[in-house]
Amino acid sequence: MRTAEFDTEFVLRKAMHAFMQYGYAKTSMQKLKEVTHLHPGSIYAAYGNKKGLFLAATEQYQKDRNQQFTALFNDQQSILSTLKHYLTVIVDECIEGEVAKVCLLTKSISEVEGNDPQICTVLRSNLNAYEHALAEQLQKALDNNEFVSSKSAQQLARFLVMGIYGIRTYALTNQDPKSLQQLADDLFAALVN
Amino acid sequence: MRTAEFDTEFVLRKAMHAFMQYGYAKTSMQKLKEVTHLHPGSIYAAYGNKKGLFLAATEQYQKDRNQQFTALFNDQQSILSTLKHYLTVIVDECIEGEVAKVCLLTKSISEVEGNDPQICTVLRSNLNAYEHALAEQLQKALDNNEFVSSKSAQQLARFLVMGIYGIRTYALTNQDPKSLQQLADDLFAALVN
DNA sequence: CCTTATCTTGAATGTATGTTCAAGATAAGG
DNA sequence: CCTTATCTTGAACATACATTCAAGATAAGG
The missing domain is CATH 1.10.10.60 (Homeodomain-like)
Structure with a gap:
């Protein structure tokens, strides 16, 4: 009552x-x-x-995060240009000393891995969903002939999330914006080539 | 006494x-x-x-870690083939549920970043040294004409460590050996192309 | 407007934490 | 072989931790 x-x-x-x-x-x-x-x-x-x-x-x-992701990828731009922009957003997040400097999911799974299976399962499933969402976008881009690749959308998405995790971790060792943006550019180039 | x-x-x-x-x-x-x-x-x-x-x-x-690294890269193989093997070693480390499943340096800096500057400084300098050691090997490989690249050894090394950090983090979300090895292969290919 | 179910409050609890310290043990120097 | 400096031992300490619970407050139902 x-x-x-x-x-x-x-x-x-x-x-x-x-x-x-x-x-x-x-x-x-x-x-x-x-x-x-x-x-x-x-x-x-x-x-x-x-x-x-x-x-x-x-x-x-x-x-x-989902809302941010959907808002970005639901505009009318090409998927590849949105993806490039998305990587820049991530780089910016890594720099500004405020919130969102780290990914709560990867930071937490790194901390509790091997010690709290319950939390790990939840975090893993969230991160897998993130990878899947990227795979969907890449599949759409392939279907639209935005680029061609010898790899599947799934394989490309895996490589992409690896790169994103890598950039976020690298940012802990080096805050230089140019270096981080270069990593993002190199990652994007490696993906679409 | x-x-x-x-x-x-x-x-x-x-x-x-x-x-x-x-x-x-x-x-x-x-x-x-x-x-x-x-x-x-x-x-x-x-x-x-x-x-x-x-x-x-x-x-x-x-x-x-330095000893492992030096032992690997001081044999008489080509640097690129050693690097390819080194990535496989890392993938294996990520799988076997025992020691060395994670990198102490990245795991710890991810945990204490923003809260213990003293520890962060030490870890950062160790990770920077790691990146530098990889840059040295890549520079040697370039000097030996093992491959050609439009990028500098420094830029290549940065991309490589990003990939290694990324693989280690990705392994927390997906333990499938094939997926991890594929990531290592894709990373290697992106580096030398 | 009274009743009652539910929410809020904050002191209290027991445990686990990092750290200290004084007493006992032991190896090296003379 | 005795002295002394240093190491080892483990109990003790204060603090910080996650959690509980009983008393007080308050909104909705009749």
Whole structure:
């Protein structure tokens, strides 16, 4: 006979950013309490425990990413030019010291791999969906004769996500925008040649 | 008037493997105590604190990796064929569920980036040295006319490490050996074309 | 407007954490 | 072989952690 008061999206985005910044283990309930403006009781009532909140935040992250992805690839440009632009967006994300500097999914799976199968399964399936979405776009581009390739859309998508993961990791070692953009360009060239 | 008793390399390799498995934050002193067979007093006397032990373990890791790298690239094969073999070694490492499944340097920098500048600086410099070592080999290959490229050895090396980081991350989402080997082949092809 | 189901609050709990330290053990120097 | 410097041992410490729960607050149903 009473409805919850807090804004779910606000809470999940705040939690999501905390997990992106500090990692899963180092994001304490104390910190989550602060950033979400929720008391422990409310968090545990709504999400069960820290892992539950993390998984909910992951879901929100995936939703937000999907929306960004769909918005980019649903405009009327050619798929290849959109893809080139998409890579530039990723490079920019890697540079600006703010949010989205890292991918929550890859960062988290790297952290918990081998230690939390439940979280890993969820993250893996999200990342596989991402790869599949890229494969779909590449298949469309092939169907439209935007480019020709000896490889399948699936193989191309795999190479592309590998490159994206690689750029994001490389950005941790070298923040030079020119180097990162060059990597993106080389990756794109390797894909369409 | 008394010499330390424990075997430094044994201790550092055990610590190194623990950090690789559990990550920096989740590797407790309790765990480190167990795997190194050292009592807290000894650890703190020898390495100061957990971070000191981690940095020493990192140094050991880099030494071991350097030795593997040098052994591979100092045989009498062509550099390109050695590189191709090296990529296969990395793919194998990603598959077998044992040690070396992940790179301690990239896993750790991904975890602590933005939160521990001291550790980041050390890891970054190690990873930069790795990139530089690959650039040297590629420069030699170019000098030997093993292949021709419109890109500099430095640019090629950057692309190569990006690919290696990417393969290692991709392996967290997909353990299929064929897919991983295909990525390595595609990466090699993109490099020399 | 009263009841009641549900949400919010925040103090309390037990455990695990990184670290310290004093007592005991032991190898090298004279 | 005794002295002394250094290492080893493991109990103790304070703090930080994830989680619980009972009391208080509040919105909806009758």
